[in-house]
Amino acid sequence: MKLSMKVQKKFPDFQLSADVALSGEQIGIFGKSGSGKSTLVSMLAGFVKPDAGEIILDGESLFSSSQGIDIRPEQRRIAMVFQQHCLFPHLNVHNNLLYGYKRCPVEYRTVNFDTLVSVLKLDPLLNRAVTSLSGGEKQRVALGRAILSNPRLLLMDEPLSALDDELRFQIIPYLKSVSEQFGIPYLFISHSLVEMRLMTDTVLALEKGEVTACTDSEQLARNRMGDTPVGYINLLKLDAMTERQGMCAYRWEGGEMLLSAGNSDTASGLFELSSKDIILFKRHPEAISARNLLECSVESMFQSGRKLGIQLTCGGGRLVAEIVPDAARELGVVEGTTVFAAIKASAFRRLSKTAVG
Amino acid sequence: MILSDGDLQAIWLTLRLAGVVTAILLLIGTPVAWWLAHSRSWFKGLVGAVVALPLVLPPSVLGFYLLLAMGPNGPVGDLTKALGIETLPFTFWGLVVASVFYSFPFMVQPLQNAFEAIGERPLQVAATLGASKLDAFFSVALPLSRRGFMTASILTFAHTVGEFGVVLMIGGNIPGVTRVASVQIYDHVEALEYSQAHRMAAIMLAFSFLVLLALYLWRSDNRKRD
Numbered sequence: 001m002k003l004s005m006k007v008q009k010k011f012p013d014f015q016l017s018a019d020v021a022l023s024g025e026q027i028g029i030f031g032k033s034g035s036g037k038s039t040l041v042s043m044l045a046g047f048v049k050p051d052a053g054e055i056i057l058d059g060e061s062l063f064s065s066s067q068g069i070d071i072r073p074e075q076r077r078i079a080m081v082f083q084q085h086c087l088f089p090h091l092n093v094h095n096n097l098l099y100g101y102k103r104c105p106v107e108y109r110t111v112n113f114d115t116l117v118s119v120l121k122l123d124p125l126l127n128r129a130v131t132s133l134s135g136g137e138k139q140r141v142a143l144g145r146a147i148l149s150n151p152r153l154l155l156m157d158e159p160l161s162a163l164d165d166e167l168r169f170q171i172i173p174y175l176k177s178v179s180e181q182f183g184i185p186y187l188f189i190s191h192s193l194v195e196m197r198l199m200t201d202t203v204l205a206l207e208k209g210e211v212t213a214c215t216d217s218e219q220l221a222r223n224r225m226g227d228t229p230v231g232y233i234n235l236l237k238l239d240a241m242t243e244r245q246g247m248c249a250y251r252w253e254g255g256e257m258l259l260s261a262g263n264s265d266t267a268s269g270l271f272e273l274s275s276k277d278i279i280l281f282k283r284h285p286e287a288i289s290a291r292n293l294l295e296c297s298v299e300s301m302f303q304s305g306r307k308l309g310i311q312l313t314c315g316g317g318r319l320v321a322e323i324v325p326d327a328a329r330e331l332g333v334v335e336g337t338t339v340f341a342a343i344k345a346s347a348f349r350r351l352s353k354t355a356v357g
Numbered sequence: 358m359i360l361s362d363g364d365l366q367a368i369w370l371t372l373r374l375a376g377v378v379t380a381i382l383l384l385i386g387t388p389v390a391w392w393l394a395h396s397r398s399w400f401k402g403l404v405g406a407v408v409a410l411p412l413v414l415p416p417s418v419l420g421f422y423l424l425l426a427m428g429p430n431g432p433v434g435d436l437t438k439a440l441g442i443e444t445l446p447f448t449f450w451g452l453v454v455a456s457v458f459y460s461f462p463f464m465v466q467p468l469q470n471a472f473e474a475i476g477e478r479p480l481q482v483a484a485t486l487g488a489s490k491l492d493a494f495f496s497v498a499l500p501l502s503r504r505g506f507m508t509a510s511i512l513t514f515a516h517t518v519g520e521f522g523v524v525l526m527i528g529g530n531i532p533g534v535t536r537v538a539s540v541q542i543y544d545h546v547e548a549l550e551y552s553q554a555h556r557m558a559a560i561m562l563a564f565s566f567l568v569l570l571a572l573y574l575w576r577s578d579n580r581k582r583d
Contacts, residue, residue, distance in 0.1 A: 047481055073484035074492075080485040086478050090500040099496075100486030149486045 001025060001153060001185035007043055007053035007063075016040060016209040025185040026176075028200030028217060030193065036209040037189045041155050044187070045080055046073035057153060077108070079151035083158040085142040087130040093141050094126040100149025108150045111182050119181060120144045120174055136167040140174055147178055154179060154186040160195060169270055169352030172198050193221050194233055194272065194351070225275060225322055226305025232275035232320045236348070239268035247291065247345055253317030258291040260345045266353040275309065277347035278321035281340040282331050290342040294319075298337045301328070312341060359556055366533050367541035368560070374449070374537060375517040378456040382464040382513050383506075385457070390468035391494070409462050416459065420526025423455050427527070447529045452537070455527040456517050463512045471505020472498065504579055508572060515568045519561070 006019045016036040031037045042048040044055060046062070054064040057078075062071045079100065087096050101113065117123055120140050130138065139159060146154055156175065160168040176199065179186050188199045196203050196217040203220050205213040213220060225232040238250035238257055241264065248259040250268075259271075279290070296312035296319070303309075308328050310321045321341060323331070333339060360368070393405055411419060427433045427445040433454075434444050445451035475498055483493035499506075521539040528535030530544065538561060545554035 045481070045485060047484075072489075073481070074487050074489050077487075078485060080482065082478065082482070084478070086482045088479065088482075088497060088501075099483070099488075103487035103492070145486065151485075155485075 001027075002056075002058055003027075003044075003153075003187075004056040005040070005044065005053070007040075007050040007055060009039060009043065009048065009050050014039075014209060018206075018211050020204055020211055020214060022202065022204065022214070024202045026179070026200045026202075027185070027187050028196045028203040029187060029189045029206065030191070030196050030203050030217075030220065031206035032191055034208075035206040037191075037206055038157055039209075040206065041080075041157055041187065041189055045078050045155060046071065046076050074103075077149075077151050078153045078155060079146035079149045080155040080157060081139070081142050081146050081159045083161045085135075085138040085162075087133075087138055087141055087145070089129075089131055091130070092126075093122065093128050093130060093133070096130060096141055097122070097126075097145050097148055100145055104148075104150045111148055111150050111184075113148065116144055116147055116178070116182070119178055135163050136171055139163065139167075139171055143171075143174060143178060147182055147184060151184060154184050155189070156186055157189045158191070159188075160190070160192075165351055166353065168195070169198075175199065193217070193224065194235065197221055197235065222302055222304055222309055222320070224304070225309050225320070226303075226307035230274055230276075231307075231322050232304075232309060234273040234275065234278075234319050235351075236271045236273055236317070237268070238271055241267045253315055255294065255315040255317065257343075257348070258345045259348050263348070263350055266350070268353070269350050270352045271348045271350050273319070273343065273348055275320045275322040277343060278312075278319060279342045280310065280321055280323060280327075280331055280333070281342065284340055285342070288342055289344075291345040292341075292343040294341045294343070296339055296341050298333050298335055298339060300335060301333065310339075312339070314341065360560075361553065363532060363536075364538075364541060364553065364557055367536050367538045367557075370449075370533065370536065371518055371538040374452055374456060375514045377453050378460055378517045379464075379510050379514045381453070381457055382460060383510065386461065386464035386468060386509070386513075390465045391472055391498075393465065393469045394472035408465050411459050412462050416520070416522025417526060419459060420455065420523040423458060423523070424526055427451060427454065446527055447531060447535060449528075449534055452524055452528045452535055455523045456520060459520060459523045460513045460516050463516045464509045467505050467509040467512060468502070471502035471508075474505075475501050504576065507575065511568055511572050515565060519565065 002023045004021045009016045016039050018040055029037045029040060039048060043050050049070060050063060050065065052065045054066070055062045061067065061069050062076055063069060088099065091099065101109070117126070120143065122140060122144055125133065125137060125141065130141065133141065159175070160171060163171065190196055200217050203215060203217045204211060205220060213223070221232055236252055236257070238252050240251040242249050243264055246261055248261065248263045250257045250259060294314040296314040299311040299313045301308055301310055306324065307322045308325055310323060310333060312319045312321060319341065331339065389408065393401060424446055425431050429438070429444050437444055445454055479497050479501065480493050483497045488496060519539060521543070524535070524537055525540060530536050530540050538557060542554050542557045542561070545557065
């Protein structure tokens, strides 16, 4: 998918100006609330008319102020999944799914209804009223409905924001697999960097109506590490949990991680660990209260704001720790140095009971 | 027989008038209500005020101006003459035209509220799924605003049944042509036929109450189900 947007839009209290050329299948638009993400996406969908500029998708001009082109939303073949699922309450699940499919010209119908229903595990829901569905089920139906309209681009505007953490990370594999399986590129809009890293390759960052970066999601997370109170979020897939001395021992990349007792209700999962919760030692400490002490090698270092990010290789796994430059000098870290990383068992937070990503 | 032939004739004429007016207003009122619900035009307020005018205007004032307009020297009268149609005052269709004006806000305002309650988002979703504006109206907006349509239709019908002032100004009191139930009651009272007036009035009272009761019960039942 190739998308070029050169647009300007002025509101009484806000101005959006973007000049970007994007290509890829899984693209993210990242920014805080009020940064202009939704306005940009609304212009692409055709709901908001830019004051000036042009929008070109895969060589076709959707909007051009100079040529007087403004393709109507229903003719753009751009489907959208919103934060609030927006299912039609007067139709059951089956008829919601078919709404866009019936309106799609026959020559574009490549997504098979039964296959999609199977991929999204919607079979048992087909005859249900949408008002009786849970939040996660509703979002799966909304996704299925959008995919079945056979769009050439799928826009997902904060589709996970209304869901709790457990549901969010249950839905992500569906979002990814459906797009990949049916070959439909997507634009994923979110204010969550974790979602961006799990869902996208390339990310467009917006701030106060201006594009501030267009990079890969991992790089964006590293760039922002020093400026955010949460630091860089390491995402760890842990599995094969066993209980040991009142703690939970998980297997991680060939090694082991000890987590506090509150995590014993699942054998595996996706966990987050902040770069701020990793303490580095030059030598093996004699005694330490943190329950995890990993011997790591410094793979690389990067500057982020006033902080220094240390990319560590610990057995088969990788972690990012953050330290201040003074600490780096005292530790004498350079690429290839061996350090010891201490992590408290309570520093992990479970995002999902299933490993995602 | 509780009711005389004249009473029955008046009731039938009233129901026919209310039915025709409701049907016409559904056709005219729906696009006006849609426009009022979605327009950002500067003269939306002006149109809204004009639509609501019959709510506050004395029926005799509206009836007087309609009589002038539809009379042989009025613009509508000129038009009906040019089309070879009889002038509208003191005819059934004259009553229909007058009632359409008089009951206009009772159709438009509940519909406008219903359309506004749906919001833009379901229509945007429908557009991204390939539905044109007209398609989205019939497949999404109409089913979602069915409660508003029901309320608007019932209020319009009931309000037309209860009309008196405008009907008397435009239709007069011609049996079988313009003498509707409210005028029939007036006639009975004028003729000191209080028992007949009582019967007709009781029927009107019971009808109005039952219609409103049915509407409120239906609304609360729908709310529970939602």
